[in-house]
Amino acid sequence: MTKGDGPVSSVSWQSIRDTMMTRIRAHDYAPGELIPNEVDLATEFGCARATVNRALRDLATSGFLDRRRKAGTRVREAPRRKATLTIPLTRAEVEASGARYEYRLLERGVEVPPPAVRGKLKLAGDERLLHVKSLHLADDVPHMFEDRWIVLDTVPEIEAVDLAKTSPNVWLVRHAPYTHGTMEFLAETAGARAKHLICAADDPVLTMLRVTWLDASPITFARQTFSPSHRMRLEL
Amino acid sequence: MTKGDGPVSSVSWQSIRDTMMTRIRAHDYAPGELIPNEVDLATEFGCARATVNRALRDLATSGFLDRRRKAGTRVREAPRRKATLTIPLTRAEVEASGARYEYRLLERGVEVPPPAVRGKLKLAGDERLLHVKSLHLADDVPHMFEDRWIVLDTVPEIEAVDLAKTSPNVWLVRHAPYTHGTMEFLAETAGARAKHLICAADDPVLTMLRVTWLDASPITFARQTFSPSHRMRLEL
DNA sequence: GAAATTAATATGTATGCACATAATAAACCT
DNA sequence: AGGTTTATTATGTGCATACATATTAATTTC
Numbered sequence: 001m002t003k004g005d006g007p008v009s010s011v012s013w014q015s016i017r018d019t020m021m022t023r024i025r026a027h028d029y030a031p032g033e034l035i036p037n038e039v040d041l042a043t044e045f046g047c048a049r050a051t052v053n054r055a056l057r058d059l060a061t062s063g064f065l066d067r068r069r070k071a072g073t074r075v076r077e078a079p080r081r082k083a084t085l086t087i088p089l090t091r092a093e094v095e096a097s098g099a100r101y102e103y104r105l106l107e108r109g110v111e112v113p114p115p116a117v118r119g120k121l122k123l124a125g126d127e128r129l130l131h132v133k134s135l136h137l138a139d140d141v142p143h144m145f146e147d148r149w150i151v152l153d154t155v156p157e158i159e160a161v162d163l164a165k166t167s168p169n170v171w172l173v174r175h176a177p178y179t180h181g182t183m184e185f186l187a188e189t190a191g192a193r194a195k196h197l198i199c200a201a202d203d204p205v206l207t208m209l210r211v212t213w214l215d216a217s218p219i220t221f222a223r224q225t226f227s228p229s230h231r232m233r234l235e236l
Numbered sequence: 237m238t239k240g241d242g243p244v245s246s247v248s249w250q251s252i253r254d255t256m257m258t259r260i261r262a263h264d265y266a267p268g269e270l271i272p273n274e275v276d277l278a279t280e281f282g283c284a285r286a287t288v289n290r291a292l293r294d295l296a297t298s299g300f301l302d303r304r305r306k307a308g309t310r311v312r313e314a315p316r317r318k319a320t321l322t323i324p325l326t327r328a329e330v331e332a333s334g335a336r337y338e339y340r341l342l343e344r345g346v347e348v349p350p351p352a353v354r355g356k357l358k359l360a361g362d363e364r365l366l367h368v369k370s371l372h373l374a375d376d377v378p379h380m381f382e383d384r385w386i387v388l389d390t391v392p393e394i395e396a397v398d399l400a401k402t403s404p405n406v407w408l409v410r411h412a413p414y415t416h417g418t419m420e421f422l423a424e425t426a427g428a429r430a431k432h433l434i435c436a437a438d439d440p441v442l443t444m445l446r447v448t449w450l451d452a453s454p455i456t457f458a459r460q461t462f463s464p465s466h467r468m469r470l471e472l
Numbered sequence: 473g474a475a476a477t478t479a480a481t482a483t484g485t486a487t488g489c490a491c492a493t494a495a496t497a498a499a500c501c502t
Numbered sequence: 503a504g505g506t507t508t509a510t511t512a513t514g515t516g517c518a519t520a521c522a523t524a525t526t527a528a529t530t531t532c
Contacts, residue, residue, distance in 0.1 A: 010516055025413050037482055048517045053483075063322075069483045070525040078325055078409055083419050085319045085470065086299075092314070173314055177261050181472035183319055187423035187440040187464070204423040204440035212472065228423070234321065236417035236448065246486055273512055284487045289513075305513045306495040 011047040016055035019045075024064055024075055031077045035065075038073075083234040087183075090136045090144060090169065090224075099138035105164045106196070107133040110152070117149050120211050121218035127153055132168050135196050142197045143230070148222040154214055168220070172212075178219055181212035185232065193225050203228045247283040252291035255281075260300055260311055267313045271301075274309075319470040323419075326372045326380055326405065326460075335374035341400045342432070343369040346388070353385050356447050357454035363389055368404050371432050378433045379466070384458040390450055404456070408448075414455055417448035421468065429461050439464045 020035075022028075029035045038056065042049045056073055059065045063080035067073045094101040111131045113123070121129075130150040136143050148168055150158055155176045158168070186207050194201040208224045226232075256271075258264075265271045274292065278285040292309055295301045299316035303309045330337040347367045349359070357365075366386040372379050384404055386394055391412045394404070422443050430437040444460045462468075 012515075031410070039482085049483095050485095050518085051516060053485090054515090057484090067483065068525075069523060070481055070527095072482060078328070079413065081323045083321045083323055085321055087317045087319055087472070089314055174267070177315065178472070183470040183472055185421050185442060185468040185470075186466070187442040189440050202438060204425050206421060206423040206442075210472075230422070232421040234419040234421075236323070236414070236419055236446075249485075275512085285513095286488085286515095287486060289515090290485085293514090303513065304495075305493065306497095306511055308512060 011045050011051060013051045013054040013058070016041075016045055016047070016052060017058050020055060020059060021064070024059075029075050031075050034072045034074045081236065083236050085232075085234045089173070090167075094136070094138040094143060097138065100140075102137040102140065103167045104135045104137070105132070105167075106135055107131070108163055110159070113149050117221055120209075120221045121149070121151060123151070123218065127151070130158060130168075132163055134163075134167060136167075142227050144227065145193045145196045145225045146222060147225075148220060150220045151218050154217040154219050169222070172220060176214065176219055178212035179215050181210060184209040188225075190225070190228070197225070197227045199228050206230055206232060208232070247281050247287060249287050249290040249294070252277075252281055252283070252288060253294050256291060256295060257300065260295075265311050267311050270308045270310045317472065319472050321468075321470050325409070326403075330372070330374040330379060333374065336376075338373040338376070339403045340371045340373070341368070341403075342371055343367070344399055346395070349385055353457055356445075356457045357385070357387060359387070359454065363387070366395060366404075368399055370399075370403060372403075378463050380463065381429050381432045381461045382458060383461075384456060386456045387454050390453040390455050405458070408456060412450065412455055414448035415451050417446060420445040424461075426461070426464070433461065433463045435464050442466055442468065444468070 035041075036044070038049045038052045041052045041056075045052065056065060056067065060067045060073075063082055064076055065073050066076055091101045091103070109131050110128050112126050113121075113129050113131070117129070118124075118126075130152055132146075132148045132150065134146045134148075136146065146169075150168060150172075152159055155172070157175065158171060161171055163171075186209070187204050188207055189201065190197055190199050190203045190205045191201055193205070194203065197203075197205065199205070205228055206226045208222075208226070210220075210222045210224070212219045271277075272280070274285045274288045277288045277292075281288065292301060292303065296303045296309075299318055300312055301309050302312055327337045327339070345367050346364050348362050349357075349365050349367070353365070354360075354362075366388055368382075368384045368386065370382045370384075372382065382405075386404060386408075388395055391408070393411065394407060397407050399407075422445070423440050424443055425437065426433055426435050426439045426441045427437055429441070430439065433439075433441065435441070441464055442462045444458075444462070446456075446458045446460070448455045
């Protein structure tokens with residue numbers, strides 16, 4: 001050992017985070033109340049302020065603490081718990097379940113979109129979009145039906161892509177990553193999609209809407225409808 | 237000497253993160269490929285390695301980079317994009333939309349749960365649970381119907397709480413924060429809940445299932461059914 | 473007394489350094 | 503050759519220090 005004494009028992013920021021978490025849960029620090037400042041905590045834990053800072057920053061981004069310069073750090077009254085949904089790449093999702101994935105292009109065309117779609121993409125004019133319908137299967141069983149509009153002004157290259165081989169989502173992930181977007185979940189009846197999902201028209205199905213943007217330019221609006229009984233899972 | 241004077245125009249970790257993000261999106265660093273190591277990047281940006289480290293760590297937790305000691309940092313082939321769902325506290329959600337929130341306790345009892353609930357909570361025996369049904373309204377209109385089971389072995393204090401005044405969720409958030417849990421979304425028909433949600437029995441509704449744990453002990457299983465037309469929104 | 477100025481303070485972050493840890497590559501030894 | 507040991511290397515983390523920044527509190531000014 002170059003340092004002379006054992007494992008240099010310094011305190012890790014994770015251990016501080018865990019200790020503070022325990023105290024918060026035990027209400028050692030009351031909800032809404034200030035906790036000691038970083039310098040004092042560093043003294044208590046016998047470590048540098050930077051280490052305490054890292055621990056508290058982590059708890060703040062997890063939603064358990066509120067931090068403001070000069071005002072100090074306080075325990076959130078109602079912890080803003082967050083669930084992280086790793087956005088499913090359909091192929092990976094299906095294969096992770098051990099099933100064989102298959103993608104089928106159903107329709108492809110360049111059209112003027114209906115007003116609802118224009119609204120989602122915040123398009124003012126009547127520009128033409130690429131409209132694609134596809135079916136994604138797991139072990140030959142319909143898994144998800146997708147109805148997608150793609151803004152050709154934003155990603156013109158996709159018009160030349162053979163979408164029978166490459167699904168629009170796969171191509172977009174690779175060639176046109178978005179900067180931000182929104183997602184919605186809703187329940188509706190299968191309706192006309194029942195034919196593709198092989199279910200009854202009045203079966204309730206889970207639908208996921210997604211709109212993505214490249215800075216100020218809309219990229220795509222996708223409506224993905226899962227087969228009945230499908231559940232979207234998240235870890236907390 | 238290195239002791240700074242003047243404004244010491246140093247580089248922020250955010251600016252490095254943004255620059256690297258731009259390069260990733262532009263495929264300056266090809267997907268799957270290694271990017272320069274921290275020392276080299278620090279030289280390039282004219283800053284300390286710790287600053288680069290902070291930037292790259294951030295991109296890694298965002299799912300754009302994969303980092304491994306000695307192996308280096310590489311660009312993810314398929315960025316594991318994550319959507320963060322801030323778990324809705326029903327009251328806050330309703331009031332944020334400008335509506336008046338109301339909570340109504342419908343039923344309360346201590347019962348032996350059906351097998352399906354026991355399974356969710358991983359209960360082997362036939363312990364008795366607190367069973368609560370409640371309705372949450374926005375401007376007098378039904379917003380969400382909740383059917384919840386609470387494990388009395390884990391949080392015995394709740395048996396003494398007046399749940400007509402305090403909703404189980406509010407009490408639990410305050411007195412029994414969970415360590416982890418799971419969440420599921422699914423579509424189903426309203427069925428018997430139609431009466432409370434004031435809709436048709438065969439209307440499709442969005443349901444959210446949640447199971448939470450305090451370490452190895454199950455706390456609660458909640459089935460929250462939203463009124464038809466409700467959508468769950470997430471930011472990407 | 474109200475408004476403007478100044479001081480005080482807690483968090484935020486950059487730096488240079490040292491060492492820890494994990495993973496790989498190279499060297500080594502039967 | 504095949505397996506074991508030993509360097510090498512990139513990231514991970516901790517520390518002490520300095521300064522930045524956002525607020526709040528105190529003080530001064532009109």
